[in-house]
Amino acid sequence: MMGFISYAVFFTTIASILAIAVLGLNLQWGNTGLFNGGVVAFFGAGAYGTLILGGSPQADHIGGFNIFYPLALFGGMVIAGLLAWVVGILTLRLRHDYLAIATFGIAVTFENIMRNAESLAGGAKGVRGFERPLRAWIGDGFAYNLIFLVVVLILLFLAYRFLQHLVQSPFGRLLRAIREDEEVALSLGKSPARIRLTAFVTGSVIMGLSGGLYATFYAFISPQDVLPTLTFQIWAMLIVGGAGNARGAVFGAFLIWGAWTASGWILSRFAPIDLQLYTGSIQYVLIGAVIVGMLLWRPQGLLPERLVVSQSGKPT
Amino acid sequence: MIQHLADGILVGSVLSLGAIGLTMVMHMLRFANFSHAELLSVGAYSALVFDAVFAAIFPFLAVKIGPLSMTVALALAMVLAIVITGFSALLIDRLVFRRVREKGAELSMVFASFGVALVIRNVIGLAFGLETNLYSKDIIFAVAVSRDPLLLIKPDQVFTLIAAIVIMFGLHLVLSRTTLGYAFRAVAENPGLAQVNGIRLSRMIALVWIIGGGLAAIAGVFYGLTNQISPIIGRDLVLPIFAATIVGGIGSVYGAVAGGFIVGIAANVSLVVLPSGYIPSIPFMIILAVLLIRPNGLFGEVRT
Numbered sequence: 209m210m211g212f213i214s215y216a217v218f219f220t221t222i223a224s225i226l227a228i229a230v231l232g233l234n235l236q237w238g239n240t241g242l243f244n245g246g247v248v249a250f251f252g253a254g255a256y257g258t259l260i261l262g263g264s265p266q267a268d269h270i271g272g273f274n275i276f277y278p279l280a281l282f283g284g285m286v287i288a289g290l291l292a293w294v295v296g297i298l299t300l301r302l303r304h305d306y307l308a309i310a311t312f313g314i315a316v317t318f319e320n321i322m323r324n325a326e327s328l329a330g331g332a333k334g335v336r337g338f339e340r341p342l343r344a345w346i347g348d349g350f351a352y353n354l355i356f357l358v359v360v361l362i363l364l365f366l367a368y369r370f371l372q373h374l375v376q377s378p379f380g381r382l383l384r385a386i387r388e389d390e391e392v393a394l395s396l397g398k399s400p401a402r403i404r405l406t407a408f409v410t411g412s413v414i415m416g417l418s419g420g421l422y423a424t425f426y427a428f429i430s431p432q433d434v435l436p437t438l439t440f441q442i443w444a445m446l447i448v449g450g451a452g453n454a455r456g457a458v459f460g461a462f463l464i465w466g467a468w469t470a471s472g473w474i475l476s477r478f479a480p481i482d483l484q485l486y487t488g489s490i491q492y493v494l495i496g497a498v499i500v501g502m503l504l505w506r507p508q509g510l511l512p513e514r515l516v517v518s519q520s521g522k523p524t
Numbered sequence: 525m526i527q528h529l530a531d532g533i534l535v536g537s538v539l540s541l542g543a544i545g546l547t548m549v550m551h552m553l554r555f556a557n558f559s560h561a562e563l564l565s566v567g568a569y570s571a572l573v574f575d576a577v578f579a580a581i582f583p584f585l586a587v588k589i590g591p592l593s594m595t596v597a598l599a600l601a602m603v604l605a606i607v608i609t610g611f612s613a614l615l616i617d618r619l620v621f622r623r624v625r626e627k628g629a630e631l632s633m634v635f636a637s638f639g640v641a642l643v644i645r646n647v648i649g650l651a652f653g654l655e656t657n658l659y660s661k662d663i664i665f666a667v668a669v670s671r672d673p674l675l676l677i678k679p680d681q682v683f684t685l686i687a688a689i690v691i692m693f694g695l696h697l698v699l700s701r702t703t704l705g706y707a708f709r710a711v712a713e714n715p716g717l718a719q720v721n722g723i724r725l726s727r728m729i730a731l732v733w734i735i736g737g738g739l740a741a742i743a744g745v746f747y748g749l750t751n752q753i754s755p756i757i758g759r760d761l762v763l764p765i766f767a768a769t770i771v772g773g774i775g776s777v778y779g780a781v782a783g784g785f786i787v788g789i790a791a792n793v794s795l796v797v798l799p800s801g802y803i804p805s806i807p808f809m810i811i812l813a814v815l816l817i818r819p820n821g822l823f824g825e826v827r828t
Contacts, residue, residue, distance in 0.1 A: 298816065298819075302815075302820075306819075308556040312558070312763070313763055317804070317809075443635065485654065493647060493650070496642030496643035499635060503632050
C-alpha cells in the first residue's frame with residue numbers, strides 16, 4: 209500500500225512538472241501559433257541553470273555558486289528566457305519555417321554542447337554537487353517527496369492562473385488576433401513581431417521553470433535528460449489535451465505521461481527478451497502515431513479551445 | 525586541411541541532393557518538412573533489400589563495377605529504390621499531409637511531419653534492426669591522390685560526386701528548358717496564376733513529392749555507399765539538410781545545391797579547430813550566421 213502511495217506521489221510530481229512545460233508550450237503554440245521544435249532546450253536551460261547556480265563548487269566544471277534556492281530556480285528561468293530571446297529575435301520576423309528549424313536546431317545543439325563541454329557542465333557525466341533545498345531538515349524520505357509535490361502543485365496552479373489571466377487580458381486577445389490574421393493586427397497599429405517575441409520568451413521561461421523543478425527533484429541533470437524525446441512527449445501532451453485550452457494541456461500531460469509509463473512497464477514486463485532492446489522504438493512509433501492520428505481525426509484535442517467573447521453584445 | 529575539404533565536398537553532394545527535394549516541397553507547400561531526411565533512409569534500405577534480392581537471384585550481377593564497391597545489382601537496386609522512395613513520399617502526402625492541408629491547418633503540417641518522421645525512423649529500426657549495415661563487406665582501400673599534403677580518396681567517393689553533379693545538371697536542364705520546368709516554377713511563383721493558365725496544381729504537388737523522394741533515395745544510397753546504413757541516417761542528416769536549404773534560401777534549387785556544399789565543407793573544415801564531438805552543432809551555427817547576415821539565404825527572395 210505504502211509502495212503504491214509513494215509511486216503515486218512520484219508519478220504525480222513528474223506529471224505536474226511536465227504539465228508546467230506543456231502550459232508554456234500552450235502559450236506559444238495554442239494561443240499564439242508559434243511552433244517550438246526545441247522545447248527541451250528551454251527545459252534544459254532551466255534545469256542546468258538551476259543546478260549550476262544553486263549547487264556546491266565542483267572541481268571539474270564551472271558552477272557551484274551556492275545561491276539561495278528560489279533565486280537559483282529564478283536564474284534558470286532567466287537563462288531559458290535569454291536563450292528564447294536570442295532565437296526569437298533572429299527568426300520571428302521571418303516566415304514561420306525558420307522558427308521551427310531554429311528551435312529544433314537549438315535543441316540538438318544544446319544537448320550536443322552539454323554532452324561535450326565537460327568544463328561547462330560536466331559533459332556526459334552530468335551536473336553533480338547539488339543538494340535538494342531543506343534536505344538537512346526534512347531528510348530524504350517520503351515526507352520530502354510529499355512536500356516537494358505540494359510545492360510543485362502550487363507552482364503548477366500559479367502558472368495556470370498566470371496564463372489564464374494573461375490569455376483573458378487584452379494581451380491574450382492580441383495573441384489570438386495575430387494567430388488568426390496577422391495583417392488585421394498590423395492594420396490596428398499592433399506590432400506582431402514584438403508581441404510574438406514576448407509570448408515566445410514567456411512560454412520558454414515557464415518551460416525553464418519546469419526544467420528547474422525536474423532537475424531539483426532528481427538533484428541531477430545530464431544530457432540524457434535533454435534528448436529530443438521530451439519535446440515529442442510534451443507536444444503529444446498538448447495536442448492530445450487540446451491546444452489553446454490550459455485545462456486540456458494539464459489533462460493531456462497526465463494522460464500522456466500515464467500512457468508513456470504504462471506502455472514502458474507493459475513492454476518491459478510482457479515483451480519477449482529479444483524485443484526488449486526495441487522498447488524505445490515501439491514507444492516512439494506509438495507517440496508518432498498519436499501525434500499524426502490526433503491531427504488527422506481530432507485536431508482540436510480532447511478538450512478543445514473555448515473561444516471567449518470578451519464583451520457581450522448586450523446593451524447595458 | 526585539404527583532406528577535410530575533400531571530405532566536405534563529398535558530404536556536400538549528398539546534402540545537396542537531399543536539400544533540393546526539401547526546398548522544393550517547402551516552397552510549394554510552405555511547411556518545414558521534418559520527415560524529408562527519413563526518405564534518405566527509405567531509399568538506402570530499399571536499395572539494401574533489392575541489392576540482396578538481385579544478387580541472390582542473378583549471381584552474375586554481383587560483380588563490382590570497375591574500382592567501385594558498387595555492384596551491378598546495387599545499381600539496379602538503386603533505380604528501384606528511387607521509384608519506391610518517390611512513391612512513398614507521394615503516399616505519405618496522400619495519407620497524412622494532404623489531409624491535414626485540406627483541413628486548413630497549415631501550421632499543423634510541421635507537427636505532422638515530426639510524427640511521420642518518428643514513425644518511419646522507428647519502423648525501419650524495428651524491421652531492420654538498430655545495428656548498422658553495409659552494401660559491401662569488402663574493404664575498398666582509399667587511393668592516395670597526393671602524399672604531401674596527404675589526400676586519400678576512395679573511388680566510391682569520386683563516383684558519388686560525379687553522379688551527384690550529373691543529376692543536378694540534369695535537373696537544371698529540366699527546370700530551365702522544358703514546359704514541365706516552366707510549369708514548376710510558375711506554380712512555385714504564383715499558384716493562383718499558374719492554375720488560371722491551365723496547370724494542375726495537384727499534379728505538380730505530386731510530381732514535387734516524387735522528384736524530391738527520388739533525389740532523397742539517391743542521396744541515401746550514396747550516403748550508405750560512402751558511410752554506413754543505419755536507422756538514424758534521417759536523425760543525423762535532418763539538421764544539415766535544413767541548414768543547406770536556409771543557406772541557399774528556401775525555395776531556391778540552385779541555392780540548395782550551393783547550400784549543401786557549403787554546409788558539408790564547413791562541417792568538415794571546422795574539424796581543424798573543433799573536436800569531432802561538436803559536429804552536430806555546426807549546422808545550427810551556420811543557420812544562426814545566415815539569419816544574422818542574410819536572413820533570406822544566398823539566393824532566396826523575401827517572402828512572408
